[in-house]
Amino acid sequence: MKAAILKSLSQPLAIAQMPSPEMGTGEVIVDVVAAPVLSYANEVFNGERRYSMELPIVPGCGAIGRVKASGPDATHLKEGDWVFCDPTVRSRDDALMPDITLQGWSARSEGGLRLQRYFHDGPFAQEMRVPTENAIRIGDVDPREAARWCALNVMLVPYGGLLAAALQAGETLLVSGATGNFGSACVAVALAMGVRCVVAPGRNEKALADLERRFGERVQTVRLTGNEEEDRVRMRQAAPCPIDCVIDLLPPSASTKVVRAAIMAVRPYGRVILMGGVGMLGGDGLDLPYPWIMRNDITIRGKWMYPPQAVTRMTGLIRSGLLDLDHFDVTTFALDDANEAVAHATANGGPFKMTVLQP
Known part of the structure; x- marks a missing residue:
């Protein structure tokens, strides 16, 4: 598959072929349709924000996509389902104090880094592997509107x-x-x-x-x-x-x-x-x-980030018409133009503006 890879904090993203992710137990493979480029992405990629990440990495934070394959622990997801790929990955072995990493973006603590080493790569790619609970169904989406649904991320x-x-x-x-x-x-x-x-x-x-x-x-x-x-x-x-x-x-x-x-x-x-x-x-x-x-x-x-059920509740606000995605002005880029997308996001951040990669 094709991906944008951050190999060094001193270099632009490299657009290259890499092996497609392989699905393990408790995981889902998602075809990425749209991935937001955050307005401060350049500050992450050049090291100014001092985020904890191990390179090389396929970066990005959250995505809209469609399920390509899911494992035996997924009883509701099916191939083709539209999902929000929640970047907030929590360890599963301590419900009271889980370690957390933002997949493809940053990690908290040594435990978060250990999570990042496994759920390493983010959505600046044609496919990504996420924990089953992080592929959250959002209902049918018009493919032409997928980029606008990246507003969920914000x-x-x-x-x-x-x-x-x-x-x-x-x-x-x-x-x-x-x-x-x-x-x-x-x-x-x-x-x-x-x-x-x-x-x-x-x-x-x-x-x-x-x-x-x-x-x-x-x-x-x-x-x-x-x-x-x-x-x-x-x-x-x-x-x-x-x-x-x-x-x-x-x-x-x-x-x-x-x-x-x-x-x-x-x-x-x-x-x-x-x-x-x-x-x-x-x-x-x-x-x-x-x-x-x-x-x-x-x-x-x-408070850091949001609970898992927030995605489903917010989807309900959108589907009910209470929350209008049309507030957001969206500019899209192909994966080959990932570096141009980062520059555009930097220059065009602010209220209700989104830059989105469409792999």
């Missing part, structure tokens, strides 16, 4: 945070990082889940105006000034009622002051979910006052 991350927050219909949510790729997707997902209002702070006035245009009065945007206390007051004032929940999706480059301004806008007894990248590349820690957390009974939770 929306599932904030959806995992919203599920962790036990977000309820009728609540008010503040999305810190709302003008980014994951943040804007979070706005769309939260509205589909029935929130009363989303408070969307940011500095990018064009992106804020776009959110207002897309979603109307249920989104209240706030232009950040950089003054922490002033911004916190303005975020609270923008909400029609006390803010029930804050989710942070800011990137590594963001200041902890911006994160803290948003977090401390939450109401007493409110919830905070941390999913962004602030501090991943060094810098200041997030300084939150102990008395404020304790006296206001604030729940703060970190």
Whole structure:
């Protein structure tokens, strides 16, 4: 089969032939139809993000495809089924504390690296091998729309945070990082889940105006000034009622002051979910006052990725018409043009924009 292979952090992806994956027990072989190219892929491939991966590797993170073959432990999957290839691979020998790797992308801990050595290659190829539980059925898909279904990859991350927050219909949510790729997707997902209002702070006035245009009065945007206390007051004032929940999706480059301004806008007894990248590349820690957390009974939770059932639930939101994939502007590339796709993703990241490889 043909694949795009990352052989070195100092070289472009190599387009080459390699053996097709062989299926083992508890595994599925998928014909890859569409694979998203994340906007920060170049930062992974050049080593700037310092992701843990062993080279050479077929990279990528998540895909839409069709089942080519499945093993005896698959009682529902059948050949030709459309599936989302969930990149979040969990070890099966400790239900309480599984090790995790993102197939084709990164690993956490030594246990995650051990997983990566086996479920090594990602979706920048014509075929890939995934654990049975990671090939999740999404129903029939028009092949012409397969690339658009890669939006699952973006929306599932904030959806995992919203599920962790036990977000309820009728609540008010503040999305810190709302003008980014994951943040804007979070706005769309939260509205589909029935929130009363989303408070969307940011500095990018064009992106804020776009959110207002897309979603109307249920989104209240706030232009950040950089003054922490002033911004916190303005975020609270923008909400029609006390803010029930804050989710942070800011990137590594963001200041902890911006994160803290948003977090401390939450109401007493409110919830905070941390999913962004602030501090991943060094810098200041997030300084939150102990008395404020304790006296206001604030729940703060970190969340990485999403639970397996999130894919099926999100598919339901899409199939019901509550979540519209047409929000996403999609540009596709052939596998031979993988390096051009990475460059395009870098230059064209941001809200509701996707770059997709179609092997």
